[in-house]
Amino acid sequence: MTDKASLKIAPNVLEMLHEGVGLNTTGELYRQLSTSIPKISGSPTESAILSWVVFDLAMDIDELKQGHKILQVEAFNSEKKRSGVLTRMNGKKIHAYWKGAAEMILSMCSNYYTKNGNIIPMNDEERTQFEMIIKDMAAKSLRCIAFGYKEVTDESVEVSRKIEETGLTLLGLVGLKDPSQPGVRAAIQACRDAGVDVKMITGDNIFTAKAIAIESVIVEPNEDLNNAVVEGVTFRNYSDEERMEKINTIRVMARSSPFDKLLMVKCLKRKGHVVAVTGDGTNDAPALKEADIGLSMGIQGTEVAKESSDIVILDDNFTSVVTVLKWGRCVYNNIQKFIQFQLTVNVAALVINFVAAISSGEVPLTAVQLLWVNLIMDTLGALALATEQPTNDLMTKQPVGRTEPLITKIIWRNLIAQASYQINVLLILEFKGSIIFSMNNNIKDTLVFNSFILYQVFNEFNARKMEEKNIFKGIVKNKLFLGIIGMTVVLQMVMVEF
Ligand SMILES: Nc1ncnc2c1ncn2[C@@H]1O[C@H](COP(=O)(O)OP(=O)(O)OP(=O)(O)O)[C@@H](O)[C@H]1O
Ligand SMILES: [Ca+2]
Numbered sequence: 001m002t003d004k005a006s007l008k009i010a011p012n013v014l015e016m017l018h019e020g021v022g023l024n025t026t027g028e029l030y031r032q033l034s035t036s037i038p039k040i041s042g043s044p045t046e047s048a049i050l051s052w053v054v055f056d057l058a059m060d061i062d063e064l065k066q067g068h069k070i071l072q073v074e075a076f077n078s079e080k081k082r083s084g085v086l087t088r089m090n091g092k093k094i095h096a097y098w099k100g101a102a103e104m105i106l107s108m109c110s111n112y113y114t115k116n117g118n119i120i121p122m123n124d125e126e127r128t129q130f131e132m133i134i135k136d137m138a139a140k141s142l143r144c145i146a147f148g149y150k151e152v153t154d155e156s157v158e159v160s161r162k163i164e165e166t167g168l169t170l171l172g173l174v175g176l177k178d179p180s181q182p183g184v185r186a187a188i189q190a191c192r193d194a195g196v197d198v199k200m201i202t203g204d205n206i207f208t209a210k211a212i213a214i215e216s217v218i219v220e221p222n223e224d225l226n227n228a229v230v231e232g233v234t235f236r237n238y239s240d241e242e243r244m245e246k247i248n249t250i251r252v253m254a255r256s257s258p259f260d261k262l263l264m265v266k267c268l269k270r271k272g273h274v275v276a277v278t279g280d281g282t283n284d285a286p287a288l289k290e291a292d293i294g295l296s297m298g299i300q301g302t303e304v305a306k307e308s309s310d311i312v313i314l315d316d317n318f319t320s321v322v323t324v325l326k327w328g329r330c331v332y333n334n335i336q337k338f339i340q341f342q343l344t345v346n347v348a349a350l351v352i353n354f355v356a357a358i359s360s361g362e363v364p365l366t367a368v369q370l371l372w373v374n375l376i377m378d379t380l381g382a383l384a385l386a387t388e389q390p391t392n393d394l395m396t397k398q399p400v401g402r403t404e405p406l407i408t409k410i411i412w413r414n415l416i417a418q419a420s421y422q423i424n425v426l427l428i429l430e431f432k433g434s435i436i437f438s439m440n441n442n443i444k445d446t447l448v449f450n451s452f453i454l455y456q457v458f459n460e461f462n463a464r465k466m467e468e469k470n471i472f473k474g475i476v477k478n479k480l481f482l483g484i485i486g487m488t489v490v491l492q493m494v495m496v497e498f
Helices: 011-022 044-056 061-066 102-106 124-139 184-193 206-215 232-237 240-246 258-270 282-290 303-308 319-360 367-386 392-396 409-436 441-464 479-497
Strands: 028-030 039-041 068-077 082-089 094-101 109-113 119-121 142-152 168-177 229-231 252-254 276-279 293-297 311-313
Touching: 011 044, 011 061, 011 094, 011 142, 011 168, 039 044, 044 142, 044 168, 061 068, 094 102, 102 124, 102 142, 102 168, 124 142, 124 168, 124 206, 142 206, 184 319, 184 392, 206 229, 206 252, 229 232, 232 252, 232 258, 240 258, 252 258, 258 276, 258 282, 276 282, 282 293, 282 303, 293 303, 293 319, 311 319, 319 367, 319 392, 319 409, 319 441, 367 441, 367 479, 409 441, 441 479
Parallel strands: 109 168, 229 252, 276 293, 293 311
Antiparallel strands: 028 039, 068 082, 082 094, 094 142, 109 119, 142 168
């Protein structure tokens, strides 16, 4: 719509558009003292429509509200995708207004307004034409909203308060653009590289959904979309087996109800997937709650959505999902590193003391020394390994499945290899140390203790990189790690010398 759009609309139609929007909205208009331009609040769709009639179609909402009595309201709901209102104009006529998903409102209409404001019955050909207009708008990734109206002559509605749903007159169609955030394409690609499938479940119609999915590369423009895109009703009506069979290939679900979103999450979980859901509306709440990880929007999100979620994304940006993914993986990875490191220390200490105790009756590591080991290894070791920053290669790995063990085969391999190496050397030092280096027993004990601690210090480097050969990669970036290693060595020197 252009600035002068209001001039091209017949005055009677314009007036009804004002009423059909101004009286049938959950958005609010409030004036600020500092400027003369009013501010508009409400859901994105509501505020977009409201600002269109206020700024482009010159609606005066106060005057409008004063002149009308509202008899009945049917609030927008995600199931029916429309909202309606029944009003009486200053003791005169009663009007019913509907606004909502374009093809749904169109199917309630049997007349339409011409440019000059006359009502004409809609024939099949014209209906098809309107459908084409809606499709065209949707193909440009516009969300299409229609407005319908009916003059109610039956005065009994004053009592029954029923908002008529049939035989409406189409007032107009409007297309809303929800510009996709910059970086969404890259974020979706990053998710895919990390082995995370992205699906879009939306209340928009199938054409808008397809267009948006292509824009954000959820689907490729030239791929066969028959299996990848479904409508909520179709999905709902599949048999259980059919749904489970198709769910992996479905990437877009259009015209979905809150129940469809929930159903999708349930099925994915049943398939064994770990499911994360992002959402903003009340209609997303059941799915957010059911998901393994629910992420809601901090700015646009409703309270219900935020309360049903585990994580609130403060900047509403999909790219933050990638950040969540990266940090989640980093924490998991750091826990694994620490476990590998801790188990190695404990296995080595235990075996050395046990073997020495049963063969000579003496333990090489005394109680005080073991406490010292615990102190520096638990506290300082945890601190050093937990502060590793996420690296980019975390985002190229496949996700960890629901049933995969925390201690992987690689951790076992590292642990067993490192522990047996330490045990062998330390036991040789314990039993043959005094002969090899011709030293007395006290010095040999210190040697064993010192070697043990230094082994752990070097092993801390090993634990940083569980799979890579170059364990020093990126080490200069982690100043805290180096600091803690340095501190451990200094403390050890102090301990041994003094
Ligand atoms: N305030 C509203 N008044 C009338 N119709 C609306 C309103 N908001 C949305 N619609 C219609 O309902 C559809 C969206 O329904 P719903 O809100 O259930 O979907 P959604 O999945 O929450 O969408 P999204 O999260 O993309 O906004 C839209 O395509 C639009 O046609
Ligand atoms: Ca929504």
